[in-house]
Amino acid sequence: MDPRCALLRKIKQYDFSLKELNLYLDTHPRCQRALAMFAQYKKLREEAVAEYNDKFGPLTPEQNKNLQSWDWVADPWPWERS
Amino acid sequence: MNLDLFSNIDGLVLRENGNSIPYADRAERMDALPQTDMPASPQLAMAYVPFQQWGNTMEADKALSCGTLFTDLVFPFERGGGK
Numbered sequence: 001m002d003p004r005c006a007l008l009r010k011i012k013q014y015d016f017s018l019k020e021l022n023l024y025l026d027t028h029p030r031c032q033r034a035l036a037m038f039a040q041y042k043k044l045r046e047e048a049v050a051e052y053n054d055k056f057g058p059l060t061p062e063q064n065k066n067l068q069s070w071d072w073v074a075d076p077w078p079w080e081r082s
Numbered sequence: 083m084n085l086d087l088f089s090n091i092d093g094l095v096l097r098e099n100g101n102s103i104p105y106a107d108r109a110e111r112m113d114a115l116p117q118t119d120m121p122a123s124p125q126l127a128m129a130y131v132p133f134q135q136w137g138n139t140m141e142a143d144k145a146l147s148c149g150t151l152f153t154d155l156v157f158p159f160e161r162g163g164g165k
Contacts, residue, residue, distance in 0.1 A: 013142035020151035024134065033136055041142065 004056050007048060011059070014045035 001009070021038040028034060049059060057071045058064045064072045120130055138153040145151040 010142075013146045016146045017142045017151050020145065024152070027133070028136070031136055037139065044142075 004052075007052050007056070011045060011048045011052065014041050014048060017041045018045060 018038065018041050021034050021041065024034050025031065025038065049063075052059055053063050053065065057074060061072045064070060120132055124130055134152070134154065139145070139151050140148060140153060142151075148156050150156060
């Protein structure tokens, strides 16, 4: 798997774990273990997204950091993926 | 013909309010959740779901492929009803 896909996959995994903990916390709002794990995955996700932004550009339009160029459209479009 | 189907509506509404958590009492009530007891004598046609308890969790990569983070909730639905 190329590094870009591997990093995307990692972010997807963190997103999923965060959603799972989100749902669990909805019914167990004072569970310290779930709260701690949520914070941990949130940090991992933020780090992975920051790394993705640095190496491969924005994942969402508001992550466009280049003030000279709208990198959001520099990604391959869905129909351009090989 | 008795069309007075909702003659007992006051009782129904009262019970519903009793089960929901008013915003002001929410913080206090949160400590009481989750309830784990199943009813001693379950009613016909009512569905009961036991409250999930914290258990083992999987690594994020395995969780995504299993469809759950919690090992207690791994129920692979396979052809043949898992028999």
